[in-house]
Amino acid sequence: MPALLSLEGVEKTYWLAPNQTIAALGKIDLEVQDREFIAIVGPSGCGKTTMLKLISGILKPSKGRITIQGIPFKNSHRQLLGMVFQQPALLPWRTVLNNVLLPCEIKGQDLRKARALAKELLGLVGLKKFINRNPRELSYGMQQRVSICRALISDPKILLMDEPFAALDAITRFELTRLLLEIWSMKKNTVLFVTHNIQEAVFLADRVVVMTSRPGRIASIIDVPLPRPRKEEHLYEQSFSNCAKTIHQLLGLNAL
Amino acid sequence: MNNRWKRFCDNELAMTILSMSVVVVFWELLVYFFKIPQWLLPSPKAIISEMYRSAAYLWEHSLVTLGEIILGFALAFGGGLLLGIIIAFSPVLEKTLYKLLVATQAIPKVAIAPILVVWLGLGQLSKIALVFLLCFFPIMVGTVSGLQSTNRELLELADVMGANWFQSFLKIRFPAALPYLFNGLRVSVSLAVIGAIISEFVNADRGLGYSLLIATSQLKGPLTFSVVTILALLGIGLFSIVAWLEKLVCPWAKSTETESHPDN
Numbered sequence: 001m002p003a004l005l006s007l008e009g010v011e012k013t014y015w016l017a018p019n020q021t022i023a024a025l026g027k028i029d030l031e032v033q034d035r036e037f038i039a040i041v042g043p044s045g046c047g048k049t050t051m052l053k054l055i056s057g058i059l060k061p062s063k064g065r066i067t068i069q070g071i072p073f074k075n076s077h078r079q080l081l082g083m084v085f086q087q088p089a090l091l092p093w094r095t096v097l098n099n100v101l102l103p104c105e106i107k108g109q110d111l112r113k114a115r116a117l118a119k120e121l122l123g124l125v126g127l128k129k130f131i132n133r134n135p136r137e138l139s140y141g142m143q144q145r146v147s148i149c150r151a152l153i154s155d156p157k158i159l160l161m162d163e164p165f166a167a168l169d170a171i172t173r174f175e176l177t178r179l180l181l182e183i184w185s186m187k188k189n190t191v192l193f194v195t196h197n198i199q200e201a202v203f204l205a206d207r208v209v210v211m212t213s214r215p216g217r218i219a220s221i222i223d224v225p226l227p228r229p230r231k232e233e234h235l236y237e238q239s240f241s242n243c244a245k246t247i248h249q250l251l252g253l254n255a256l
Numbered sequence: 257m258n259n260r261w262k263r264f265c266d267n268e269l270a271m272t273i274l275s276m277s278v279v280v281v282f283w284e285l286l287v288y289f290f291k292i293p294q295w296l297l298p299s300p301k302a303i304i305s306e307m308y309r310s311a312a313y314l315w316e317h318s319l320v321t322l323g324e325i326i327l328g329f330a331l332a333f334g335g336g337l338l339l340g341i342i343i344a345f346s347p348v349l350e351k352t353l354y355k356l357l358v359a360t361q362a363i364p365k366v367a368i369a370p371i372l373v374v375w376l377g378l379g380q381l382s383k384i385a386l387v388f389l390l391c392f393f394p395i396m397v398g399t400v401s402g403l404q405s406t407n408r409e410l411l412e413l414a415d416v417m418g419a420n421w422f423q424s425f426l427k428i429r430f431p432a433a434l435p436y437l438f439n440g441l442r443v444s445v446s447l448a449v450i451g452a453i454i455s456e457f458v459n460a461d462r463g464l465g466y467s468l469l470i471a472t473s474q475l476k477g478p479l480t481f482s483v484v485t486i487l488a489l490l491g492i493g494l495f496s497i498v499a500w501l502e503k504l505v506c507p508w509a510k511s512t513e514t515e516s517h518p519d520n
């Protein structure tokens with residue numbers, strides 16, 4: 001049984017000009033199992049976004065290969081993927097509900113069923129009253145919730161999240177973190193969650209992938225020894241701070 | 257009291273009417289006290305009664321000019337939109353044809369008006385052609401720049417969702433380009449009126465530009481100013497229609513402007 005997602009010797013080099021290149025991603029080997037919650041931390045510019053874009057098929061790797069359920073990337077894989085960007089990236093000419101429905105429209109799914117699901121998801125993230133509003137009437141945190149619903153609507157097997165909470169204030173951030181865990185415990189997707197925040201990574205993930213600075217490589221993969229479901233108390237436990245400290249040191253060592 | 261005054265100042269329509277009325281009254285008084293002759297500057301009252309008297313004549317010529325404007329504008333809209341879409345997605349055409357078209361903008365198009373008469377004859381075709389030439393460019397540029405400045409994240413999003421080219425065009429690129437397109441439309445609708453008048457100045461036997469020339473050459477002050485008034489109203493009317501359509505079609509485009517007003 002192959003891993004759900006696996007990256008084998010994946011490298012990415014950006015071509016700026018014919019003879020000017022940026023090695024964004026070193027050599028990445030990573031296996032992700034079904035229903036795992038993976039957090040990815042690393043210094044800015046180490047290629048975290050690049051890695052998610054490679055997995056989602058937006059970019060092609062320069063070397064190596066990415067497989068899902070043992071099969072190299074092909075178009076039908078997009079059905080299995082959902083992506084949340086750092087910005088909400090909502091379409092301003094669509095209502096909240098129609099933004100969430102966009103993936104279903106594009107995939108040509110039954111809209112009546114999808115609409116019911118969309119309303120349910122929006123209710124789950126506390127936006128029931130806002131489904132017919134325009135995105136610009138919502139706060140940033142609310143918009144990001146909408147974009148999470150949009151990623152979840154097609155029930156993706158793999159959910160890719162690129163620092164989705166980075167621009168939020170601490171309170172909203174923690175609220176959404178809890179919400180994400182709640183949704184994940186219901187849906188049991190596989191999540192790859194990029195973040196700058198070590199606490200957030202440890203609190204959310206089963207395993208934390210720590211990356212080195214450019215070209216990004218995997219410095220270490222840390223298992224989080226906390227039980228599920230995660231609770232606020234866990235934040236103050238010894239095993240939590242030990243885990244966070246290890247990651248901190250790993251990142252600190254690679255800061256230069 | 258203070259509050260009510262503020263609300264009145266915020267009401268755009270009321271302020272426009274008020275300032276226009278002040279100008280009209282001032283004008284009327286100016287003509288009256290300084291006994292300015294009609295052929296030089298008729299009073300607003302004289303203009304209005306002239307418009308009433310020559311209503312049929314003015315109506316007839318207005319229709320001619322309006323027809324030229326609408327036809328030229330419609331052709332420019334269709335052509336500019338189509339070519340804009342093609343150029344936006346074809347790097348080769350953008351480097352060749354687009355650059356060439358931008359270069360031709362250095363030619364003052366008013367100078368082409370007499371040439372168009374030579375090419376297309378004395379009829380309405382030469383007028384429609386000038387309106388078209390003036391309107392075409394802003395619409396095309398609006399389309400091209402709108403389609404090329406789509407937020408990259410939105411396109412990547414379409415990619416992740418597995419959208420094909422046509423879907424991402426229809427659902428993301430084109431709606432995102434609409435505000436740019438309307439920028440072009442607003443510019444070209446003003447140019448359309450100018451184009452029609454100028455080509456009628458050059459050579460015509462009907463239309464508002466023609467009747468303006470005749471009226472001035474015969475020193476008919478009130479009639480001259482009646483035509484100018486109609487032209488102004490025509491310009492404002494067409495512009496308002498485009499602005500109204502913009503609000504209807506892409507209400508999100510200007511929202512930042514209205515939202516920044518503190519409503520107290």
Ligand SMILES: Nc1ncnc2c1ncn2[C@@H]1O[C@H](COP(=O)(O)OP(=O)(O)OP(=O)(O)O)[C@@H](O)[C@H]1O
Pocket residue numbers: 014015016022023024042043044045046047048049050051214
């Ligand atoms: N489209 C691009 N063209 C050229 N270089 C790029 C492009 N996108 C990213 N890069 C480069 O690749 C490197 C990795 O970028 P990436 O966005 O993946 O980093 P990141 O880890 O997500 O950073 P951050 O934490 O700041 O978001 C950076 O040095 C960046 O300059």
Ligand SMILES: [Mg+2]
Pocket residue numbers: 048049050162
């Ligand atoms: Mg990034």
